[in-house]
Amino acid sequence: MYIHKEDHMCDNPNSPAHLSTTTPSLVHLPLPLPCSLCHSHKQTYRQKHESYHSHNAPTNARESLMMNEANGSRVSLDADHTLIDMRREEELVNQWFTAAELSDIQPVKLTWRNLNVSLIPDRGEVHKILDDLTGYAEPGRLLAIMGPSGSGKSTLLDAFAGRLANSTVQTGDIYFNGHKGKASLGTSAYVRQEDTLLGTLTVRETILYSAWLRLPDDISNSMKRNIAEKTMREMGLHHCADEAIGNWHMRGVSGGEKRRVSIALELLVRPHLIYLDEPTSGLDSASAFFVMCKLKKLAMCGHTVLASIHQPSSEIFELLDDLLLLAKGKTVYFGAASGAQKCFSTAGFPCPALRNPSDHFLRAINSDFDTAKATLKEENLNPVDDPLNNINASEVIAILEDAYQNSEVASEANGKVEEMIQQKGKVLELRENRASFLTQLRVLTSRSFINMSRDIGYYWMRVVVYFAVALCLGTIYLNVGTTYESISARASCMFFAGAFLTFMSIGGFPSFTEDMKVFHHERLNGHYGVAIFILANTLSSLPFLILIAILSSAVAYNMAGLHPGLDRFVYFASCLLASLMVVESLMKAIASVIPDFLMGIILGAGIQGMFMLVCGFFRLLRNLPKPVWRYPMSYISFHTYTIQGMFQNDFLGLDFQNQNPNLPRIQGEFILTHTYGVDLGRSKTLNLVVLFGMVIAYSLLFFAMIKARDNVSWKALLRKLRNLRQKIK
Numbered sequence: 001m002y003i004h005k006e007d008h009m010c011d012n013p014n015s016p017a018h019l020s021t022t023t024p025s026l027v028h029l030p031l032p033l034p035c036s037l038c039h040s041h042k043q044t045y046r047q048k049h050e051s052y053h054s055h056n057a058p059t060n061a062r063e064s065l066m067m068n069e070a071n072g073s074r075v076s077l078d079a080d081h082t083l084i085d086m087r088r089e090e091e092l093v094n095q096w097f098t099a100a101e102l103s104d105i106q107p108v109k110l111t112w113r114n115l116n117v118s119l120i121p122d123r124g125e126v127h128k129i130l131d132d133l134t135g136y137a138e139p140g141r142l143l144a145i146m147g148p149s150g151s152g153k154s155t156l157l158d159a160f161a162g163r164l165a166n167s168t169v170q171t172g173d174i175y176f177n178g179h180k181g182k183a184s185l186g187t188s189a190y191v192r193q194e195d196t197l198l199g200t201l202t203v204r205e206t207i208l209y210s211a212w213l214r215l216p217d218d219i220s221n222s223m224k225r226n227i228a229e230k231t232m233r234e235m236g237l238h239h240c241a242d243e244a245i246g247n248w249h250m251r252g253v254s255g256g257e258k259r260r261v262s263i264a265l266e267l268l269v270r271p272h273l274i275y276l277d278e279p280t281s282g283l284d285s286a287s288a289f290f291v292m293c294k295l296k297k298l299a300m301c302g303h304t305v306l307a308s309i310h311q312p313s314s315e316i317f318e319l320l321d322d323l324l325l326l327a328k329g330k331t332v333y334f335g336a337a338s339g340a341q342k343c344f345s346t347a348g349f350p351c352p353a354l355r356n357p358s359d360h361f362l363r364a365i366n367s368d369f370d371t372a373k374a375t376l377k378e379e380n381l382n383p384v385d386d387p388l389n390n391i392n393a394s395e396v397i398a399i400l401e402d403a404y405q406n407s408e409v410a411s412e413a414n415g416k417v418e419e420m421i422q423q424k425g426k427v428l429e430l431r432e433n434r435a436s437f438l439t440q441l442r443v444l445t446s447r448s449f450i451n452m453s454r455d456i457g458y459y460w461m462r463v464v465v466y467f468a469v470a471l472c473l474g475t476i477y478l479n480v481g482t483t484y485e486s487i488s489a490r491a492s493c494m495f496f497a498g499a500f501l502t503f504m505s506i507g508g509f510p511s512f513t514e515d516m517k518v519f520h521h522e523r524l525n526g527h528y529g530v531a532i533f534i535l536a537n538t539l540s541s542l543p544f545l546i547l548i549a550i551l552s553s554a555v556a557y558n559m560a561g562l563h564p565g566l567d568r569f570v571y572f573a574s575c576l577l578a579s580l581m582v583v584e585s586l587m588k589a590i591a592s593v594i595p596d597f598l599m600g601i602i603l604g605a606g607i608q609g610m611f612m613l614v615c616g617f618f619r620l621l622r623n624l625p626k627p628v629w630r631y632p633m634s635y636i637s638f639h640t641y642t643i644q645g646m647f648q649n650d651f652l653g654l655d656f657q658n659q660n661p662n663l664p665r666i667q668g669e670f671i672l673t674h675t676y677g678v679d680l681g682r683s684k685t686l687n688l689v690v691l692f693g694m695v696i697a698y699s700l701l702f703f704a705m706i707k708a709r710d711n712v713s714w715k716a717l718l719r720k721l722r723n724l725r726q727k728i729k
């Protein structure tokens with residue numbers, strides 16, 4: 001076993017202050033934890049962790065470690081010491097979790113009153129998804145939301161998390177600790193129904209990167225690693241820790257394992273408020289039970305946990321504290337899970353003996369199969385003695401809804417909601433103890449680079465295709481020369497390199513949209529911000545783009561025999577690199593508006609086609625129609641700067657000669673100004689600077705679009721447009 005220095009050594013192991021203490025400060029802490037583990041306390045956790053190790057690491061082991069570290073190698077301790085240290089590390093991790101679970105949480109009381117969600121009316125028809133819901137979720141209790149498919153469970157969780165689709169309208173109120181409104185990003189965690197993970201990473205890497213990204217800097221790296229390992233074990237993922245998640249070209253872990261990875265990622269930092277949409281879907285009954293036990297434990301520690309759930313087993317049902325039963329978007333029961341059976345009995349639908357209560361509830365309120373019931377009965381496949389067979393679920397729902405609204409449970413719930421709204425608690429805030437900007441940038445860049453290097457569709461395919469196309473270009477324009485004929489050949493060769501080679505960059509868009517999905521999910525859960533994502537994505541893509549630019553330029557430039565000289569070659573390659581970066585950032589800006597990869601590719605290709613038309617190659621800039629095409633399009637088109645820069649780089653300093661020696665030699669400068677209308681007032685360096693400026697401009701556009709999504713009420717805008725359309729009609 002290899003042990004890293006940081007795991008076992010403090011910075012100054014011989015410090016008298018360290019050695020004088022004999023009692024470890026972090027072990028044997030009674031529960032609940034004293035403030036020594038609380039982050040508001042002056043001494044940071046890392047210091048404690050290190051001082052603990054310095055007090056306890058056996059001197060010989062320490063000395064041997066120091067000697068070996070000095071030799072620049074990682075070393076293994078003898079088995080006893082390793083075991084002791086592993087146990088201590090485990091204790092520290094347990095204590096960190098206990099601290100996160102008990103001493104550092106903001107209790108969150110969530111209430112909703114008369115909550116309605118409907119689709120934006122089309123032709124006057126209103127389709128209600130959620131209908132007048134009132135209820136609450138308390139810290140310390142596990143609330144399950146149950147109901148048949150399509151009853152509105154996900155929509156309700158989306159409404160709480162502020163992630164309703166633009167096509168819906170929400171009315172009614174949601175309160176967090178008595179404060180009305182939308183919770184700000186990152187103050188709650190949301191495990192959605194779909195798993196949004198990077199397919200190229202292994203399970204261990206996924207959880208570990210998330211730990212590095214989010215856990216505060218004052219926790220040592222080894223500690224973060226152990227926290228990630230512990231979370232992985234808790235979710236029963238250790239057996240597939242080194243398997244990839246899986247993507248389009250790689251079969252990965254199973255659906256149930258992916259589900260558990262998604263849950264593990266959110267449980268890693270012990271969120272104060274967590275919503276889980278069908279956390280047990282795709283899991284076998286034992287896994288489902290253990291996952292729900294974990295959620296129950298989290299709730300018991302004072303966290304607020306809401307989970308929508310299908311088909312809980314009777315054991316899982318016993319774990320639930322509160323239950324919200326939805327049918328067709330309406331509440332048919334809300335209250336203690338243990339009280340639901342009584343409510344159903346009172347309404348005339350008692351749960352038969354030996355039937356799982358949750359099965360009974362769902363069967364009673366599922367109206368999707370009303371027509372199929374009769375057929376089943378005729379075929380003798382349905383037990384005749386079940387009273388539910390003789391009545392349509394729609395009627396059952398109406399009876400249950402009525403019974404619930406008139407019950408004591410409902411009036412108690414309503415009273416409690418009013419009481420909770422009056423109690424103004426702390427406004428939800430992001431945790432202060434998070435990883436710093438630089439740490440997040442470093443970790444995200446590294447994660448993104450690994451993803452790019454493992455996904456063959458991201459860059460590697462393009463490297464091969466670029467090489468092949470550059471080879472074609474080089475052979476077609478082989479030793480192009482300096483005759484009159486070579487003038488248009490050179491121009492075409494450079495146009496192809498600057499326009500068509502860069503155009504191929506849209507090939508990476510599908511992989512980027514996958515990245516974007518992960519980014520959106522992680523950003524909305526508050527893992528990191530937009531700026532970090534843009535920077536990390538740009539930095540991690542740089543090595544690949546540089547490789548593509550140098551490889552393609554080396555092949556095409558040298559084979560075609562363009563203007564000799566290293567400085568000219570370097571400029572050509574830099575111009576190609578800058579153009580590739582512009583296309584990448586343009587596609588990012590497009591992805592911020594259109595997340596679908598096919599639509600994005602179509603739009604990106606269209607924009608680039610238009611840019612090529614106005615760059616001065618097909619029609620001279622001075623001859624372009626002035627409105628729109630010359631001003632502003634030719635200035636917005638990045639191809640204008642690429643082509644003008646490349647042309648200046650090649651033609652300036654060359655003389656062209658006809659095969660007939662009696663005809664005059666033509667200078668490159670004359671060709672630039674008269675044949676291609678190049679503006680020599682803007683130097684080739686300035687063209688390059690403009691290209692890099694465009695990379696920044698498109699990145700800022702991406703940033704602004706993502707931010708605008710948060711702040712602009714697109715829903716209100718859409719509603720106004722629809723109203724306007726109806727008025728016009």
Ligand SMILES: Nc1ncnc2c1ncn2[C@@H]1O[C@H](COP(=O)(O)OP(=O)(O)OP(=O)(O)O)[C@@H](O)[C@H]1O
Nearest residue numbers: 119129148149150151152153154155156165167168
């Ligand atoms: N943005 C939307 N546009 C159109 N219909 C929607 C939209 N959001 C929700 N719905 C409709 O609202 C109903 C409730 O959807 P929701 O996803 O909340 O159900 P659910 O209870 O979570 O279902 P499941 O258990 O199958 O996931 C469905 O009929 C769905 O088609």
